[in-house]
Amino acid sequence: MVSDEILFVPQPEYEQLLDIKKKSAALKQTIRRLEQDLMFHAITASNLEKIRDVNEQQREEQYLYNTLLLKNCPGILFYLDLNLNFILGSEMGLDYMNHTSASAKQGMSFGGLLMGVFHNEDIEMLRSHCLYTLSNHEKSDKEYSFLRKDGGTVKMQVETAPAMDEGNECRGVTLVMRDITEISNEREKAVNASKAKSIFLANMSHDIRTPMNAIIGMSEVLLNEPLNENQKSYVNDIMTASLSLLDLINDILDLSKIEEGKLNIVSVEYNLPLLIENVNSMFRYSANQKGIEYHTVRRTEIPEYVVGDDVRVKQILTNIIGNAIKFTSKGSVSFEVHRDDDMLCFDVIDTGTGIHEDDIPKLFMPFYQLHEENHRYVQGSGLGLSITQNLVQLMKGTLNVDSVYGEGSTFRIRLPLESGTPAASARKTAPKAFSFIQAPDAQVLVVDDNAVNLKVAVRLLKLCGIEADTATNGMAAIDKIADKKYDIVFLDHMMPGMDGIQTTRQLRQTGYKPEDLIIIALSANALSGARQLFLDSGMQDFLVKPIDKNVLNEMLIKWLPPEKVLPQPEEMDSSEAFEKARLIQSIDIEQAIRAAKGSHRIFYENLALLRQNLPMIITALENQNIDVKRTIGIMRGLYRLLGSTGAVRLCDAAGKIQEKAQNGDIAGAKALMPQFVSDLQALNQECIGALVPQGEQEA
Numbered sequence: 193m194v195s196d197e198i199l200f201v202p203q204p205e206y207e208q209l210l211d212i213k214k215k216s217a218a219l220k221q222t223i224r225r226l227e228q229d230l231m232f233h234a235i236t237a238s239n240l241e242k243i244r245d246v247n248e249q250q251r252e253e254q255y256l257y258n259t260l261l262l263k264n265c266p267g268i269l270f271y272l273d274l275n276l277n278f279i280l281g282s283e284m285g286l287d288y289m290n291h292t293s294a295s296a297k298q299g300m301s302f303g304g305l306l307m308g309v310f311h312n313e314d315i316e317m318l319r320s321h322c323l324y325t326l327s328n329h330e331k332s333d334k335e336y337s338f339l340r341k342d343g344g345t346v347k348m349q350v351e352t353a354p355a356m357d358e359g360n361e362c363r364g365v366t367l368v369m370r371d372i373t374e375i376s377n378e379r380e381k382a383v384n385a386s387k388a389k390s391i392f393l394a395n396m397s398h399d400i401r402t403p404m405n406a407i408i409g410m411s412e413v414l415l416n417e418p419l420n421e422n423q424k425s426y427v428n429d430i431m432t433a434s435l436s437l438l439d440l441i442n443d444i445l446d447l448s449k450i451e452e453g454k455l456n457i458v459s460v461e462y463n464l465p466l467l468i469e470n471v472n473s474m475f476r477y478s479a480n481q482k483g484i485e486y487h488t489v490r491r492t493e494i495p496e497y498v499v500g501d502d503v504r505v506k507q508i509l510t511n512i513i514g515n516a517i518k519f520t521s522k523g524s525v526s527f528e529v530h531r532d533d534d535m536l537c538f539d540v541i542d543t544g545t546g547i548h549e550d551d552i553p554k555l556f557m558p559f560y561q562l563h564e565e566n567h568r569y570v571q572g573s574g575l576g577l578s579i580t581q582n583l584v585q586l587m588k589g590t591l592n593v594d595s596v597y598g599e600g601s602t603f604r605i606r607l608p609l610e611s612g613t614p615a616a617s618a619r620k621t622a623p624k625a626f627s628f629i630q631a632p633d634a635q636v637l638v639v640d641d642n643a644v645n646l647k648v649a650v651r652l653l654k655l656c657g658i659e660a661d662t663a664t665n666g667m668a669a670i671d672k673i674a675d676k677k678y679d680i681v682f683l684d685h686m687m688p689g690m691d692g693i694q695t696t697r698q699l700r701q702t703g704y705k706p707e708d709l710i711i712i713a714l715s716a717n718a719l720s721g722a723r724q725l726f727l728d729s730g731m732q733d734f735l736v737k738p739i740d741k742n743v744l745n746e747m748l749i750k751w752l753p754p755e756k757v758l759p760q761p762e763e764m765d766s767s768e769a770f771e772k773a774r775l776i777q778s779i780d781i782e783q784a785i786r787a788a789k790g791s792h793r794i795f796y797e798n799l800a801l802l803r804q805n806l807p808m809i810i811t812a813l814e815n816q817n818i819d820v821k822r823t824i825g826i827m828r829g830l831y832r833l834l835g836s837t838g839a840v841r842l843c844d845a846a847g848k849i850q851e852k853a854q855n856g857d858i859a860g861a862k863a864l865m866p867q868f869v870s871d872l873q874a875l876n877q878e879c880i881g882a883l884v885p886q887g888e889q890e891a
Contacts, residue, residue, distance in 0.1 A: 265283070272364050272367060273363070277302065311338075318350065325353065326362065347372050350367070409652060411427050411434065413651040422829040424829065461612035470785075479517050482517065485525070489526060504586075535608065539605075591603065629749060630757070636658050636678060638650060661676070669695055682712050683712065685713055733747060778841060783840055806875065809872065810876065827850035839875060845868050849864050
């Protein structure tokens, strides 16, 4: 039984009891904190254990990755510390240096790492490479040729890079080495092959151009001789065939220049409509001969004068339109021109054989023609489109092709458009008719080891009134120059003994300054770089073989002392003669321009040739006692001459007279002759009005 009696506790004991109670509460609180701390530390310890496990796993994975990287690295890779001591390396690198993973210890010296393969001199060269990277904190890349201790020579590409930590502190250097011996050898083979090709092209150019110089040069000389019409016609045929062959040679050289990146675009201001008309004149006749229609369409207004390389633009259009006509047997070829903002657009559309879609990329491969078995009748080298595409790209334009096999093709050319001004282009639209300058007092020396080339150059210079001296080698030339002061020396390049370049250098070294002695290279080497080669040797200019009469004329005007060139008689512009020729009723201007391949200058020269020979022909034909053989010969030559000038009606009449004479119908030929001669006399008077300046007509 519990008693309800209240116990009495003395004051001191009571206070002790309260103190014990407070201490007990504080102890319980401390115990609770300790329990909490213990739990926290237990959790922390558990987490740390997990973190250690993760870190250990990551370290193992990282070690595995590093091991795999170094084991499978397809190159020689080393990581070196600040003292260039070995830290890590790829298995391939260690193997190359005759080490194993066991023998390659961390801390191995740089020399110890490489001494198994390389000599000390090469090791020091590599050490300098690495020290440069450590000092400058820069990547470095060089190629070295090393002599291995086994006697072999190896070419290495060595790359070094600073190893920077997260704080951007350099901790060492990474060394990467690649054996490029095989690549270098292949590169050297390619360079040698390119050099061999250049040498071949130079020799080919020289060996072909040398006889071409004789053929074209002698033809040029013959055309300035008093030949009969048959002879002139034959020489013109030789000239035309020779120039066609020269075009092919130039195509090959163009391709070589393009491959070497040495073909330059020369921008001038020119008359665009005139260029288009010249191109059209070249192809209307050939299209008509094949029985196909040829159209030119201007879809928008185009500027009259533009800036660009007119020679190359004409080459592009000639190649594309020529191919379209070549591969079109029926239907039409359309040449469309328009402007699209800042682009000049040419579209050539044909209804020819078309191209398989898979074959379109092959179109622009050099020396390649599609379906040769189907087009054996089509002549060509397979270079035109390849050159065309490269020319368009050089002009920063585009060339695209759409085609359906069996239906036809469309070639789209887009070139950047820059408008020009009439004043700047005036000189190109009104060329002067050609005539040789006259400089009878000029002193000229021609040096060439080829007798025919000497004869060609001498005869062409003689047309300028120049009696040239000759020499057949460099030493003979030096002797002649020592004895006589020459205004110009034309010096062949490839000669036995002392060639043209050696001769020039010796002349310059012995005191003949450029201002005192003009030396012009005379060479059949038309490759890129040839001109610079001659200029660097001390020559002032370069005349390429075959010698072009226009270039020779310009060169003489440029380099001869002005006082030695006689004043030229006043000439009529070929453009002025062209306009006057439109008044000649007997001439079909369109036909004449087609025959002249679009050139007003050639048309003018054909017309001048006709004018020059008409009096002689008329005199011969006025003899009524017709000699059959002679008449046939005269009519054959006259037929070609009249055809070249667009005198279609008279050309047909000459053909009829020739036909009657060949068939023995002398009476029929005689009956046609009076009217024919009368028409020739009228044509002669009209030609005088078109070609002869007013002062000479009155004289």
